[in-house]
Amino acid sequence: MTEHVLRLQGVRKRFGDTEVLGGVDLTVARHEVVALIGASGSGKSTLLRCVSLLEQLDDGRIWLGDLDISDPRVAPDRVRARIGIVFQQFNLFPHLRVIDNVALASRRVLRTPRSQADAAALALLDRVGLADKAQEYPDRLSGGQQQRVAIVRAIATNPELLLLDEITSALDPELVTEVLDLVRQLSAEGTTIVMATHEMAFARDVADRVVFLDGGVIVEEGRSADVFEHPREERTRAFLSRFIGPGGSGSSVA
Amino acid sequence: MRSSSLPISDVEIGRRAYRRTQNTRSVLVSLVSTLVFAVVIWLTVVNTPGWQSVQRSFFDLETAIAAWPRIIAGLWINIQVLFFASIGVLVLSVVIATVRTLRGPIWFPLRALAAAYTDLFRGLPLIIVLFLVGFGIPGLELFPRNSAQFWGTIALILTYSAYVSEVFRAGIEAVHPSQRLAARSLGLSHGQTMRIVVLPQAVRKVTPALMNDFVAMQKDVGLISVLGVVDAVRAAQIETAANFNFTPYVLAGLLFVLLALPMIRLTDWYTARLRAREQMGTLL
Numbered sequence: 001m002t003e004h005v006l007r008l009q010g011v012r013k014r015f016g017d018t019e020v021l022g023g024v025d026l027t028v029a030r031h032e033v034v035a036l037i038g039a040s041g042s043g044k045s046t047l048l049r050c051v052s053l054l055e056q057l058d059d060g061r062i063w064l065g066d067l068d069i070s071d072p073r074v075a076p077d078r079v080r081a082r083i084g085i086v087f088q089q090f091n092l093f094p095h096l097r098v099i100d101n102v103a104l105a106s107r108r109v110l111r112t113p114r115s116q117a118d119a120a121a122l123a124l125l126d127r128v129g130l131a132d133k134a135q136e137y138p139d140r141l142s143g144g145q146q147q148r149v150a151i152v153r154a155i156a157t158n159p160e161l162l163l164l165d166e167i168t169s170a171l172d173p174e175l176v177t178e179v180l181d182l183v184r185q186l187s188a189e190g191t192t193i194v195m196a197t198h199e200m201a202f203a204r205d206v207a208d209r210v211v212f213l214d215g216g217v218i219v220e221e222g223r224s225a226d227v228f229e230h231p232r233e234e235r236t237r238a239f240l241s242r243f244i245g246p247g248g249s250g251s252s253v254a
Numbered sequence: 255m256r257s258s259s260l261p262i263s264d265v266e267i268g269r270r271a272y273r274r275t276q277n278t279r280s281v282l283v284s285l286v287s288t289l290v291f292a293v294v295i296w297l298t299v300v301n302t303p304g305w306q307s308v309q310r311s312f313f314d315l316e317t318a319i320a321a322w323p324r325i326i327a328g329l330w331i332n333i334q335v336l337f338f339a340s341i342g343v344l345v346l347s348v349v350i351a352t353v354r355t356l357r358g359p360i361w362f363p364l365r366a367l368a369a370a371y372t373d374l375f376r377g378l379p380l381i382i383v384l385f386l387v388g389f390g391i392p393g394l395e396l397f398p399r400n401s402a403q404f405w406g407t408i409a410l411i412l413t414y415s416a417y418v419s420e421v422f423r424a425g426i427e428a429v430h431p432s433q434r435l436a437a438r439s440l441g442l443s444h445g446q447t448m449r450i451v452v453l454p455q456a457v458r459k460v461t462p463a464l465m466n467d468f469v470a471m472q473k474d475v476g477l478i479s480v481l482g483v484v485d486a487v488r489a490a491q492i493e494t495a496a497n498f499n500f501t502p503y504v505l506a507g508l509l510f511v512l513l514a515l516p517m518i519r520l521t522d523w524y525t526a527r528l529r530a531r532e533q534m535g536t537l538l
Contacts (some may be wrong), residue, residue, distance in 0.1 A: 052439055081441025091436035095454050105440040108450065157441070 004063070005030050005161050005192045006051065011060035013046055013216075020046045022216040023060065028161070031190040035197055035207035035224065039239065043216040044196035048163045051194070052085045064161065081109045084154030085163040088170050090146045092138040092153070098125065099134040102153045110157055117156075124152045128182055144175030148182055155186070162186065164195035180206075200243045204228045212236045314501045321493035321502035328489035329509055332475045335407050335485070339471065342411035343418050350415060351422035352448060368419075375416035380477055384409045388481040406478030414471050421463045425456030462528065465521040472514050476506075486510070 006028040013021040021043045028034050036044040049055045051062060053069060053076045062070045069079045092101050099121050106117035125131045128148045130141075138146055147167055154162060164183065168176045180202050187193055187206050197203050203210060203224060210227040212220045212235075220233045231237045262270075299305060353361075353368040375383065387409040388402055429452050437447040457464075479488035486506045493502035 054435060054439060077438075077441050077443050080439055083439075085439045087432065087436065089432060091432045093433065093436070093451055093455075095458065104450070105442070108446055109441040153440070 003029060005032075005065065006194070007063040008047075008051070009061045009063075011047070011050060011062060012058045013043075013050055013055060014058050020216050021050065024213075024216075024218055026211065026218065026221075028192060028194055030192055032209065033187045033191075033193045033195070033207045034209045034211060035195055035203035036211050036213055037197065037200065037203060037239070038213035042213040044213055045165050046216075047213070048085065048165050048194065048196055051161075052083050052163055053079055054085075077109070081105065081157055082159055083161045083163060084157070084159035086147070086150050086154045086165065086167045088166045090138075090143070090150045090170070092146055092150055094138055096137075097134070098130065098136055098138060098141070098149050101138065101149060102156050105153070105157045121152075121156055124156060125149070128152055142175060143171045144178045147171060147175075147179045151179070151182055151186075155191070160192065162191050162193045164193060164197070166196050166198060168197070168199055198243075200228070200240070212239065214239070311498075312500045312504055314499055317493070317497055317499045317501040318505045320497070321490065321505060324489040324493060325486050325502060325506050325509065328484055328486035329506075329513070331403065331483060331485045332478075332510075333513070335403060335410065335475045335478060336472060339407050339410040339414065339475065340468065342407070343414045343471070346411060346415040347417075347419035347422055348453070350419035351426060352453075354419070354423050355426050372416045372419055375413050376420070378413070380409070380413045380474060381480060383413050384477060384480055387412065388478075402481035402483045403478065406481050406483055410471065410475065410478070414467065414474075418464065418467050421460050421467065422456060424463075425460035426452055428459050429455045462521055462525045465517060465524065469514050469517050469521065472517065473510050476510065 004027050006026070008024050008026040011021055011024040012019065024043075024047060026034075026047075036047065038044055046055060050057055057070050060070070061068055064079060064082060067074065067079075069076075092098075093104070096104065099118060102124060103114075103117040103121035106112040106120060107114055110117075112120070122131060122134055125134050128151075130145060130148060130152075133141055133145065133149075138149065141149065151164075151167070167183075168179055171179065176199070180199065183193070183195070183202075184206055195203075195207075207224045209221060210224040211218055212227065212231075212233075214235050220227060220231060220236045222232075227236065228240065231240060302308075350368045350371065353364050354372075356365055384406060388405040391397070391405060391408075433451055433455065434447055437451040438444075442450065476485060476487040479485050479491070482488070484492070486509060490502035490506040494500055
């Protein structure tokens with residue numbers, strides 16, 4: 001078993017003339033929860049999309065375990081099946097029932113027999129309190145319920161890494177808690193998570209490590225308590241003060 | 255719908271009464287104006303100087319009865335052609351649409367071929383395709399001798415697939431890219447993503463347009479008569495020539511309308527249902 005689930009080395013990504021990621025180095029250990037923070041456009045989402053091979057790198061290397069997944073000879077579908085990703089807009093399949101959304105990857109990618117995949121999907125839904133919605137279509141569910149289904153769909157194949165891309169940004173404030181509680185639960189169970197988030201209080205509470213991105217480079221990273229309480233860099237301080245207020249010790253997030 | 259058992263305020267009772275009288279008046283006005291219009295048209299036509307002879311040569315009951323068996327037999331051929339052509343069009347157009355949405359340079363030749371096909375067959379008049387395929391391909395003496403009916407069906411498939419594939423392509427492109435992203439992120443291959451996630455949603459989006467194309471094809475199957483197939487149109491032509499009376503054409507035309515009506519109604523119903531579902535609770 002490898003020590004590191006994910007390792008990035010000098011990862012660069014350009015869109016046209018804009019450099020969105022300007023050489024990112026990052027290592028994520030097993031069972032670790034890493035929060036990516038930073039303003040919109042700082043490269044958080046692009047970083048996650050590069051890791052899940054939804055974007056092609058312009059330079060640098062990414063390893064998942066011991067496998068260099070930036071090597072073009074690696075089959076991307078195999079890699080993606082080992083990484084779960086949850087999006088801001090849920091992206092559930094509207095024409096499939098909740099249970100089919102969850103069981104789809106097990107059935108089609110892992111080739112698990114249908115009855116077995118469905119039973120596992122139902123157990124997962126039960127765990128997040130949505131077993132009674134298994135036969136519904138996604139648009140009958142609230143935003144928070146849909147996002148919980150999306151999380152469950154992402155972990156249905158037992159991925160070794162879970163990526164969360166601002167999963168509460170599209171939710172009404174009163175629905176955020178139910179989604180974050182689920183993430184908290186997953187992290188307590190030892191799921192390795194990398195999440196881009198604007199929920200500073202949550203990041204501070206749940207993440208082992210916080211990475212502050214600005215302009216496509218890592219400005220500061222460290223234990224979450226350290227980064228939030230004693231940011232070393234001026235840019236980090238400026239960013240955090242917008243959320244937490246000057247002094248940096250407040251805890252409330254609107 | 256609100257439950258009628260709830261107590262209703264006097265204001266609402268007044269509004270409902272007002273709406274009811276307004277509705278009744280609107281219905282009456284439109285009914286009367288339609289009737290008046292129809293009667294005026296009828297009287298005008300019947301009083302034209304040539305009406306007597308037109309009635310004899312276009313609406314003659316005896317000729318219609320005499321032509322009936324032959325035209326019905328012909329219509330059965332139209333229905334058969336329609337059946338096989340529909341299946342052919344569905345299969346071919348989905349393939350073409352899928353090819354046209356493939357990305358990446360390695361697919362360029364296939365994509366270009368598909369684009370050229372839709373350009374060519376959307377531009378070519380159906381009747382010319384019918385002649386070229388119906389008389390040209392058998393002339394190659396490459397295939398075993400197939401009937402004109404067979405090649406007519408092929409010509410219809412070629413022409414209509416070009417249109418229908420564009421409808422499917424529009425549907426495929428109307429499925430939000432994030433759906434594809436979500437599917438691929440689960441590890442589904444491009445083909446699986448297309449089959450399981452994109453196409454089912456695309457088909458739903460374009461069903462009304464597809465049904466409309468089906469109605470269009472339903473009457474265009476009559477054009478295979480130019481290849482000498484004795485379908486309903488050809489049968490009507492033969493009967494007309496035999497009796498110097500155009501009634502068989504009118505009869506065949508009416509039968510085509512009857513054939514199309516269920517599909518037209520189904521299309522209207524489905525479109526209305528879609529609209530109702532998407533605009534729940536709004537007035538406009």
